[in-house]
Every structure is written in C-alpha cells, then in structure tokens.
Amino acid sequence: MRVIQIIDSLDAGGAERMAVQIANELQIAGHESHLCATRREGLLKKTIHESVGYISLEKKGRIGIKAMTKLKTYILNNKIEIIHAHSTSFFTATVIKWWLPSIKLVWHDHYGNAEEVENRKAGALKKCSRFFNGIISVNELLKDWSIHNLKPSKVIYLRNFVSNSLEQQLLKPLPGSAGKRIVHLANLRSQKDHTTLIKAFQEVYKNTTGWNLLLVGMDFQDDYSRDIKSTIEDLKLDEHIHLLGSRQDTIAILKACDLGVLSSRSEGLPVALLEYGLAGLPIVTTDVGACKEVVLDYGKVVPSQNINSLSQAIQEFIENPEEAKLMAHSFQQHVITTFGAASYIEKLETFYSSL
Structure with missing residues (x-):
C-alpha cells in the first residue's frame, strides 16, 4: 500500500508522535510510506525514518492553495x-x-478533551466527514461520538502504540539527584492540569527530602504557562520544580527519572503513559480517557483534579521502592506485549484494506 500520514506540525505532542511512528512502522512493514507536515516542522522531524517519503508544506491561512497544490502534486x-x-x-x-x-x-x-467531547466545536469536521472513508478513534468515548455525530460507516477504536526506541544520550545534565526524580511528560496545556500536580508535589515535598519534579513539554508562553510559573514561585518550589521545555532527548530523560506522573483532567489515550512504560517507570495517573485501561493494576490510578489522592499515590511509591520497582517491571512488560508496533500495524493494515 502507498500511504501518507498528514499532521499539522512535528512538535513533540502525542498526535504528532503517533503520525511519525505509524509512518515509520508502515515502511518497516514493507509499505510505501510518506509523511506530510502541513504547517510547520519541529523536533520530531529527526525521528522520521530515512526511507519514509517526506514533504513540508508551510501552509499559511485556512485554505493555502499553493500548499494544497504542492501536496496534490x-x-x-x-x-x-x-x-x-x-x-x-x-x-x-x-x-x-x-x-x-x-x-x-x-x-x-x-x-x-474526551471527557468533554459533547461540547466539542465540530461544525467544519461534521461537514468534512462525509468525505471520510473511515475514522480511527483512540478511545471508546471518541469512537461513540464519531458514530453518533459524523458520517462514515467505518469507525474503529485503535489504541495507540509505542515503538521500541533507540538508545539516547542526555543532551545536558538533569536537575535533581539520581533516584529522586519525578517526571511529567506533557505540553503546557490546560487539560494536562499541571497546577494540581504542582500542589500535590508540595505535599510530597513536606514529607520527603531531595525529590525534584521535572516538567517536560512545550511552553506556549501563554496565560496558562504564566499561571504555572506563578504557582511554582508562590509555593517557593523554584529549586525543586523544573520546566525543561520541549526536548529531543525525551527517552534519555525518562530513563534518568524514577517515577512517571500524568495529572490530566482529560485525555484520549496518552502516548506519554506508554513511553513511561517502555522506560520502566512506576506510574501514577489520573482516571481520564483510556488511562485506566492502559495502566490496569500495574500502576496507581487516582481521580482527576484531586490534590490529596495524587500526592498520596506519589508518596506511597516513594515510601515503598520495592513495590514501585515490581509494578514498573510488570507495566513495562504489559506495554511491550499489549502496545507493541507489530499488532497495531496488522490491525491498521486490515482497516486500510477494508476501505
């Protein structure tokens, strides 16, 4: 099959990672695979397999006739x-x-924002959907929404996967001490709810010593970003909470950390959880989207927007390192077995063929 993945940018986000991973894995599986970044490139460009066809459109405006014509050609x-x-x-x-x-x-x-999907503004999407031959949703909530709101007859739920990544070296030393680093991998967007995590970490910091929280993800320099920085400053946690921005050495960062946290108030199926698993990290996540389905009993799942529950779960792992290690190993094996590339690509090939 000859397939092109289309994504607006190659910034280090979950959808962008999936687009690149699918393009790479289809090429490995023997298909002629291509990828198009419609508006801008980004950190993930370097992760595209050299044998994958690639085009960048630098599309401007809503229509961008010049860019569209380039893609058509x-x-x-x-x-x-x-x-x-x-x-x-x-x-x-x-x-x-x-x-x-x-x-x-x-x-x-x-x-x-799967938990708030009924409030989704989707006028253009609904009109365009009559041209879709099929839809892939990353969780059951989104699948049900598409079935009831959009046009195609073929709608499937296909959970995200993660590729076994190559080894990476840290580009620069990380703050904090080895053995005492918590990582949160998410761009600075409101649905990721960094504020609840920061306040939960404050409670953890009162009961432990030496732990640091690393926030890895794109900083959009907006009101949400400024609120996060202000909260860190007001709580006097500047020396223990570190905003690392978007990084090319994410794999190396995860492997240098000791606990992976996701504090979202809404999710689809976060690729970050799968990357935590491959890195062998114990997991604390909120019960949103497909997070509980991914983690099962291999990590701690807590209610969203609940500071006490989140801080308690983190504290329990810190105080019980052997339990954390066992759960991390079990989750790693679960991710490799259940969310590997081979099974995903086989299902995707079947879906493509059905069209």
Missing part, C-alpha cells in the same frame, strides 16, 4: 492510495479528497 507523483489525516489536518485532507475522489481518506481522532 506530491500525492499524484508518488501514486499514493490512502491519506491518513491526524487531528486538525482533516481539512487539508478533505480538500485533496475533493480534488482526487478515488483516494481513500482516513481521519485519526486524537482529541484530548
């Missing part, structure tokens, strides 16, 4: 049969489908 020249559009790139893909009706169009829904 690329698709024709490479005889691409399937467009696999991720998240908000559905509009670009729909325009191409309108120009090239014979091409198959799959839309991949990574919507992060």
Whole structure:
C-alpha cells in the first residue's frame, strides 16, 4: 500500500508522535510510506525514518492553495492510495479528497478533551466527514461520538502504540539527584492540569527530602504557562520544580527519572503513559480517557483534579521502592506485549484494506 500520514506540525505532542511512528512502522512493514507536515516542522522531524517519503508544506491561512497544490502534486507523483489525516489536518485532507475522489481518506481522532467531547466545536469536521472513508478513534468515548455525530460507516477504536526506541544520550545534565526524580511528560496545556500536580508535589515535598519534579513539554508562553510559573514561585518550589521545555532527548530523560506522573483532567489515550512504560517507570495517573485501561493494576490510578489522592499515590511509591520497582517491571512488560508496533500495524493494515 502507498500511504501518507498528514499532521499539522512535528512538535513533540502525542498526535504528532503517533503520525511519525505509524509512518515509520508502515515502511518497516514493507509499505510505501510518506509523511506530510502541513504547517510547520519541529523536533520530531529527526525521528522520521530515512526511507519514509517526506514533504513540508508551510501552509499559511485556512485554505493555502499553493500548499494544497504542492501536496496534490506530491500525492499524484508518488501514486499514493490512502491519506491518513491526524487531528486538525482533516481539512487539508478533505480538500485533496475533493480534488482526487478515488483516494481513500482516513481521519485519526486524537482529541484530548474526551471527557468533554459533547461540547466539542465540530461544525467544519461534521461537514468534512462525509468525505471520510473511515475514522480511527483512540478511545471508546471518541469512537461513540464519531458514530453518533459524523458520517462514515467505518469507525474503529485503535489504541495507540509505542515503538521500541533507540538508545539516547542526555543532551545536558538533569536537575535533581539520581533516584529522586519525578517526571511529567506533557505540553503546557490546560487539560494536562499541571497546577494540581504542582500542589500535590508540595505535599510530597513536606514529607520527603531531595525529590525534584521535572516538567517536560512545550511552553506556549501563554496565560496558562504564566499561571504555572506563578504557582511554582508562590509555593517557593523554584529549586525543586523544573520546566525543561520541549526536548529531543525525551527517552534519555525518562530513563534518568524514577517515577512517571500524568495529572490530566482529560485525555484520549496518552502516548506519554506508554513511553513511561517502555522506560520502566512506576506510574501514577489520573482516571481520564483510556488511562485506566492502559495502566490496569500495574500502576496507581487516582481521580482527576484531586490534590490529596495524587500526592498520596506519589508518596506511597516513594515510601515503598520495592513495590514501585515490581509494578514498573510488570507495566513495562504489559506495554511491550499489549502496545507493541507489530499488532497495531496488522490491525491498521486490515482497516486500510477494508476501505
């Protein structure tokens, strides 16, 4: 099959990681695989396999006729049969489908606010969906929403996967001491609820010594970002909570940490949890989206927006290192077995073929 993944950017986010991973794994599986970044490149460009076809459009504005024409020409020249559009790139893909009706169009829904999906503003999406041949949703909530609100007859739930990554070296030393680092891997967006985590860490810090919290993810320099920094400063935790920004050495960072936390108030199926698992970290996550389904009994799952529950779960792992180690190992094996690339690509191939 000849398939192109379309994503708006190559910033280090969950949907972007999935687009790159799918493109890479399809190429490894023997397909002719391509990837298109419609608006801008980013850190993940370096993770695209050298044998994957790649095009950057630098699209400006809503339509971007010049960029659309460039993509259409690329698709024709490479005889691409399937467009696999991720998240908000559905509009670009729909325009191409309108120009090239014979091409198959799959839309991949990574919507992060799954708990609030009924409030989703989706006017353009609903109109475009009549051009979709199929939809992939990352959890059951999103699948049900698509079935009831969008047009295609083929809608499947296909949970995210994680590739076994190559070894990485830290680009620079990490703050804090080895054996006492907590990591939170998430871009600075409100649904990730860094504030609850920061306040939970304050409670942990009162009862332990030497622990540091590393916040890894893109800083958009907006009001939410400023609120996070202000909260850290007000709680006098500047020396123990560190914003590392978006990093190219994420794998190495995770392997240098000792506990992975996800404090979201809403999620789809977070790739961060799978990356924590591959890195062998014990997990504390909130019960949103597909998080509980992913973690099962291999980590601690707590209610969202609950400072006490989150701090208690973190504290329990800190006070019981042997339990943490055993659960981390079990979760790592669970991720490798259940969320590996081979099974995912096989299911994806079957879905493509059904179109």
